[in-house]
Amino acid sequence: MNEQQHLETLSDIKRIMERSSRFISLSGLSGVWAGLSGLAGAWIAYNWLNNYYNAWEAHGGYSDADFAGLRIKLILLAAAVVLVALAGGTYFTWRRARRNQLPIWDPTSRKVLVNIAIPLATGAFFILGLIADNQPALIAPSCLVFYGLALVNASKYTLSDIRYLGIAEIVLGILNVFFLRRGLYFWTLGFGVLHIIYGIVMWWKYERTAKAGS
Amino acid sequence: MNPIGNLNKLFDSRIRLGVMSILVVNEEVSFNDLKQMLELTDGNLASHLTTLEENGYLKVHKGFVGRKTNTTYSITKAGEKAFKSHLAALENMIRSIE
Numbered sequence: 001m002n003e004q005q006h007l008e009t010l011s012d013i014k015r016i017m018e019r020s021s022r023f024i025s026l027s028g029l030s031g032v033w034a035g036l037s038g039l040a041g042a043w044i045a046y047n048w049l050n051n052y053y054n055a056w057e058a059h060g061g062y063s064d065a066d067f068a069g070l071r072i073k074l075i076l077l078a079a080a081v082v083l084v085a086l087a088g089g090t091y092f093t094w095r096r097a098r099r100n101q102l103p104i105w106d107p108t109s110r111k112v113l114v115n116i117a118i119p120l121a122t123g124a125f126f127i128l129g130l131i132a133d134n135q136p137a138l139i140a141p142s143c144l145v146f147y148g149l150a151l152v153n154a155s156k157y158t159l160s161d162i163r164y165l166g167i168a169e170i171v172l173g174i175l176n177v178f179f180l181r182r183g184l185y186f187w188t189l190g191f192g193v194l195h196i197i198y199g200i201v202m203w204w205k206y207e208r209t210a211k212a213g214s
Numbered sequence: 215m216n217p218i219g220n221l222n223k224l225f226d227s228r229i230r231l232g233v234m235s236i237l238v239v240n241e242e243v244s245f246n247d248l249k250q251m252l253e254l255t256d257g258n259l260a261s262h263l264t265t266l267e268e269n270g271y272l273k274v275h276k277g278f279v280g281r282k283t284n285t286t287y288s289i290t291k292a293g294e295k296a297f298k299s300h301l302a303a304l305e306n307m308i309r310s311i312e
Binding site: 003006007009010012013016017019020021103106107 | 235239240243247252305307308
């Protein structure tokens with residue numbers, strides 16, 4: 001054994017330790033895609049809300065039918081945004097994993113999913129309760145806070161940078177609680193803008209050079 | 215002092231070193247996950263695991279998931295110590311050459 005072999009052995013050990021405990025294929029482009037989906041969703045919601053208030057003025061007051069219609073449309077829109085963001089996000093991460101010849105479904109990606117799912121499912125039930133009780137103003141801050149907690153929780157099993165995104169989402173969510181009627185703006189900032197910034201930074205940091213090499 | 219003396223003979227095998235690298239950062243790992251991460255066949259991995267177990271470097275837990283056996287492995291105190299001093303020896307050798 002010479003020094004070159006020892007160096008190779010050490011870097012092998014480091015690689016195996018990292019690969020077996022963290023899911024490293026998470027792509028920055030997934031973040032950018034999620035952010036773009038968030039921005040598009042927020043723009044549609046903004047227009048619907050405008051139409052709703054224009055109709056309010058045209059009717060000369062509140063209408064139960066209009067409100068129920070808006071509510072169901074917004075819930076469906078939110079579900080559609082989550083699906084589009086997840087589908088695109090999975091695609092970019094799958095592409096990166098394939099490029100690095102790593103499996104996308106392995107013990108580390110399972111750990112990431114489980115650790116995201118626990119706070120996220122808790123948040124989902126919490127928000128269902130808010131919807132059932134007609135507390136729309138609290139929905140946006142709850143989304144941000146629970147999503148942020150989910151990211152912080154999962155950051156132990158993937159690129160640790162995601163922890164900062166999580167903390168930023170939590171801070172935005174808490175601020176939102178003190179500006180309750182501005183939910184859509186905080187939501188746009190947290191799910192749209194922050195994702196795009198995070199995604200670009202991650203791509204720049206981890207994928208730019210790898211891409212040039214392949 | 216001869217630095218090579220600190221290298222652990224058991225870890226001459228890349229596979230055994232790989233197993234230890236995984237177990238040192240993961241609390242409990244199943245046979246199948248080890249197999250997937252190290253890209254090995256059943257028989258090859260099993261024989262190395264037996265060697266490591268016989269030397270007291272890892273603990274075997276036999277459990278069931280439904281009807282299927284689910285064997286998991288975790289590192290022992292002795293295993294962790296041996297692995298770390300092997301790493302230190304490798305690092306020392308590289309440093310002494312530089």
